[in-house]
Amino acid sequence: MAQIKDVAKQAGVSVASVSRVMAGHAGVSEATRQRVLDAVQALDYRPDLAARRLRSRRTDTIGLIVSDIRNPFFTEISRAVEDVAYQHRMRVILCNADEDPEKEALYLDLMRDENVSGVILSPTLPTLVRFRSSDYPFPVVLVDRCDRDTAADAVVLDNVDSAYRLTAHLIERGYRRIAFIYGVTSATGRQRHEGYVTAMATHGLETLAKGVPATVEAARAAASELARSRPLPDALAASNGLILLGLTEALREAKLRFPQPIALAGFDDLPWTRLVEPGITVIAQPTYDLGQAAIDLLLQRIAHPAQSVRRVVMRGELIERGSSAKRGG
Amino acid sequence: MAQIKDVAKQAGVSVASVSRVMAGHAGVSEATRQRVLDAVQALDYRPDLAARRLRSRRTDTIGLIVSDIRNPFFTEISRAVEDVAYQHRMRVILCNADEDPEKEALYLDLMRDENVSGVILSPTLPTLVRFRSSDYPFPVVLVDRCDRDTAADAVVLDNVDSAYRLTAHLIERGYRRIAFIYGVTSATGRQRHEGYVTAMATHGLETLAKGVPATVEAARAAASELARSRPLPDALAASNGLILLGLTEALREAKLRFPQPIALAGFDDLPWTRLVEPGITVIAQPTYDLGQAAIDLLLQRIAHPAQSVRRVVMRGELIERGSSAKRGG
DNA sequence: CTGTTAGCGCCTTCAC
DNA sequence: GTGAAGGCGCTAACAG
Numbered sequence A, B: 001m002a003q004i005k006d007v008a009k010q011a012g013v014s015v016a017s018v019s020r021v022m023a024g025h026a027g028v029s030e031a032t033r034q035r036v037l038d039a040v041q042a043l044d045y046r047p048d049l050a051a052r053r054l055r056s057r058r059t060d061t062i063g064l065i066v067s068d069i070r071n072p073f074f075t076e077i078s079r080a081v082e083d084v085a086y087q088h089r090m091r092v093i094l095c096n097a098d099e100d101p102e103k104e105a106l107y108l109d110l111m112r113d114e115n116v117s118g119v120i121l122s123p124t125l126p127t128l129v130r131f132r133s134s135d136y137p138f139p140v141v142l143v144d145r146c147d148r149d150t151a152a153d154a155v156v157l158d159n160v161d162s163a164y165r166l167t168a169h170l171i172e173r174g175y176r177r178i179a180f181i182y183g184v185t186s187a188t189g190r191q192r193h194e195g196y197v198t199a200m201a202t203h204g205l206e207t208l209a210k211g212v213p214a215t216v217e218a219a220r221a222a223a224s225e226l227a228r229s230r231p232l233p234d235a236l237a238a239s240n241g242l243i244l245l246g247l248t249e250a251l252r253e254a255k256l257r258f259p260q261p262i263a264l265a266g267f268d269d270l271p272w273t274r275l276v277e278p279g280i281t282v283i284a285q286p287t288y289d290l291g292q293a294a295i296d297l298l299l300q301r302i303a304h305p306a307q308s309v310r311r312v313v314m315r316g317e318l319i320e321r322g323s324s325a326k327r328g329g
Numbered sequence C: 001c002t003g004t005t006a007g008c009g010c011c012t013t014c015a016c
Numbered sequence D: 001g002t003g004a005a006g007g008c009g010c011t012a013a014c015a016g
Helices: A004-011 A015-023 A030-043 A049-056 A072-087 A101-114 A125-129 A159-172 A187-202 A216-228 A241-253 A271-275 A287-303 B004-011 B015-023 B030-043 B049-056 B072-087 B101-114 B125-129 B159-172 B187-202 B216-228 B241-253 B271-275 B287-303
Strands: A061-066 A091-096 A118-121 A140-143 A153-157 A178-183 A208-212 A235-238 A263-267 A281-284 A311-314 A317-319 B061-066 B091-096 B118-121 B140-143 B153-157 B178-183 B208-212 B235-238 B263-267 B281-284 B311-314 B317-319
Touching: A004 A015, A004 A030, A015 A030, A049 B049, A061 A072, A061 A101, A072 A091, A072 A287, A072 B091, A091 A101, A091 B072, A091 B091, A101 A118, A101 A125, A118 A287, A140 A287, A153 A159, A153 A287, A159 A178, A159 A187, A159 A235, A159 A263, A159 A281, A159 A317, A178 A187, A178 A216, A178 A241, A187 A208, A208 A216, A216 A235, A216 A241, A235 A241, A241 A263, A241 B271, A271 B241, A271 B271, A287 A311, B004 B015, B004 B030, B015 B030, B061 B072, B061 B101, B072 B091, B072 B287, B091 B101, B101 B118, B101 B125, B118 B287, B140 B287, B153 B159, B153 B287, B159 B178, B159 B187, B159 B235, B159 B263, B159 B281, B159 B317, B178 B187, B178 B216, B178 B241, B187 B208, B208 B216, B216 B235, B216 B241, B235 B241, B241 B263, B287 B311
Parallel strands: A061 A091, A061 A118, A118 A140, A140 A153, A153 A311, A178 A208, A178 A235, A235 A263, A263 A281, B061 B091, B061 B118, B118 B140, B140 B153, B153 B311, B178 B208, B178 B235, B235 B263, B263 B281
Antiparallel strands: A281 A317, B281 B317
């Protein structure tokens, strides 16, 4: 492997000149520049990143810690982050916390060891509640999950409002006993629960909510139980795509169709929600945009460490399908 | 940030001893070890990875280049790789080539720059056909995609056999005009096509195959066309989960149900294949195991660079569901 | 078993 | 505009 001094020798210049050319610094004569570039090409020289990082104390690497890579929501986030990061010549280390706070802590530690330039984090609940930017030696941007009073850069959906609109939609369509199955282990689930509660209260309806771990299995179990309860709920709503999948499976097993006897709705516009007949009403999230906004925000923060804390809130879009068709209509 | 000499001073030993303790090397007295550990704790010392990597010329990092992160198959692979890698105290850099050979080449270059210990690669077709391990300065394990005559460590499904069994299953159930829609841009799609062709030929049936880019959209378009052709195929089979999704969407749009007038089957046991009524017959891939085998193989190769080339082939499992119910039965 | 020391490859003043 | 030289923090060879 050629190194900087080989290039210098080949080009008949000093290593300093080579370094300057590689870094694109000004103050190098065009003649020198060209000779260096030729030598680089001839020797197929690539700067050693380990040496460069040691010397410069920068890694140009950002960490992305998602809470569950199996959730398509997060794979889209990661695509966006990766796309933008590489355009800015930054590396991405992707880590999957699997909704496990310990694993998450491990990865956060690793980020410190790696001396990353910044981190995009979708925190587990315990981490979020005690989150303070100053606890980390690098800038952090929260994505998807953030509390109202968390002082941190963040990119999130309008969770409360979206859940309110989804619930109001069901009410408007004539449903009354609306059960809401939501992930208790995430801020997102809780906020969406809040929107549901507000919508029900506003319309003078009784709530029927059930918090579960945000997994397909837990959601299915919860829905199975509801399907056996009497009186039967007349609608089921899910706080995310995984839970919605669980609900749908449970209804299938219980041989209950939708919208009759039970309507169905949820979050995340996944491909299968269109396939299951007659289609499931959902709040679509601008997933790629959320990821893009997060990395943009992080890059800004890295460039301007002192800039004021900002939060980007994106609007969820209600997509009406057959699963919430007008009751008795 | 504390560094090694601070620890040495605090513990009253030399930096060499600290280095030995940190590396877990033998040949350090228990007393020294304990004093070092105490000092490390007291100062919250973490070795600087950039310095360590520069000096030791090892990164303990492996690269994982998947061809499409949106395909759930690859997210499972990445989970497995990550789990195993971190157990072995290795880092993972995950890259998504998006089925784009240029992007893939870029990432392969990056792996070289990063001086990774090894790479797990799911290659695009152009890369695979000219693949030679010796072209890369690091060990490579192919996953999911590999040609019969590629001399490289690899972990793959028994693609030809699985496709044969899937096709034979349809034939046995009474279907005759079986159309196979497969991804032409991947070795996997081609091999599965081969299994389909063999099965059809063995049973004296005419093939009706259509190669498409491996995307939901392309598959949907191809299926729409088939749905308008006369005579209508009596069965549709897909070479992977993305294509199967496209086929299913096209049948929905064309208001064609399954198994009558058209049966349906494919690869990848995704959650939604159970949800769509009456359930879709698929070949299930042991995705997590495939990923695990790939990283195991890579770690072995890193430990023993000279060991003979090995290939791990895993069996796909046929899961019969309503979409391929006996014809006229 | 422990300490001393010479670099790993590069960047970046500092002189010229 | 260019070159010489020191050192980033650590590991490993060597000496004791």
